[in-house]
Amino acid sequence: MNAGGCAMNKNILKKIEKYILPDTDKRFDNSSKEVVHLQHLSNLSQERIRMYIGKKVRTLRKGLNLSLVELSQKSGVQLATLSRMEHHKMVGTLQSHLKIAKAMGVEVTELYSDIVPEGKMVTVGRKPVEPDMYMDSHKSSYELLTNQVMDKKLMPILLKIEPGGKTTREQQRAGSEKFIFVIDGKIEVGISGKTYQLSKGNTLYFKASLPHHFTNIGKLTARVLSVLTPVTL
Structure with missing residues (x-):
């Protein structure tokens, strides 16, 4: 990837971060900080988002014949976190998504590919006053x-x-x-x-x-x- 492309990609990643924000009020265990609260992401409930992302991670992992242990070792994401994600118990952080995607050789956008906004199949847009x-x-x-x-x-x-x-x-x-x-x-x-x-x-x-x-x-x-x-x- 070129330097210009990387600069633009970093800016795009900043736009993603507004959807995945830390939630310090919830923890599944003392060692894991991979718990997040999603806001405004496609206007879907957290339950449905957990389902979509968990299912996608599991499908991609199975397609590569990787066990949860192997994916954990390759990605550096805790085994407990991966298990909870696949069982729709948690979503994970943007950082964990990036690590998981890299370990499986796909773009992070692939993890979100099944999230289709209800009532958003057609989008009419206007040029913003200050475009990105x-x-x-x-x-x-x-x-x-x-x-x-x-x-x-x-x-x-x-x-x-x-x-x-x-x-x-x-x-x-x-x-x-x-x-x-x-x-x-x-x-x-x-x-x-x-x-x-x-x-x-x-x-x-x-x-x-x-x-x-x-x-x-x-x-x-x-x-x-x-x-x-x-x-x-």
């Missing part, structure tokens, strides 16, 4: 075009590149795909050593696991719609 914008370099920036990105299968981004600007090198995990549509300007896309020149109205679809970057080769600010799937942290 992340600087990739001094001449390029990313703007997230949707909220609650962790609930989504797609990550739509508006990429802006000033004349002469260039994004840092990106490379998402295997299986990732990206679609781009040039709204304004002229850009050159570099993918694994090959270059493609695109102007207003042109599109490009490619495997995001290949190293790639974007360069503004025009005289005007380039605006590009970029859609990545799956959501990658």
Whole structure:
């Protein structure tokens, strides 16, 4: 993952943290601090969230033929915590989710993939007054075009590149795909050593696991719609 991508990913992780907040009033045992209170996550009850996440962890673990003991050893998450999560007794912290996902070789978003908000199958959004914008370099920036990105299968981004600007090198995990549509300007896309020149109205679809970057080769600010799937942290 490139430096620019990591910076944006850290910012996205901060957005997740508002859903998983420490609850110091509850403890299952003296040694475990892996108890959390979830607020505002898809408007679901804690019981249903525990069920969704616990079931997903168990399904992924079984698919890898890992025992609870083995997953605990690989992830560093306590065996008791993993057991309670799989039995829908607790949710776990964001930190434990990250460790579990890494140990099983998946993105943390995979743990939340089954959480579908009731009544939220269709979302109509308006551009916020202060959109979430992340600087990739001094001449390029990313703007997230949707909220609650962790609930989504797609990550739509508006990429802006000033004349002469260039994004840092990106490379998402295997299986990732990206679609781009040039709204304004002229850009050159570099993918694994090959270059493609695109102007207003042109599109490009490619495997995001290949190293790639974007360069503004025009005289005007380039605006590009970029859609990545799956959501990658």
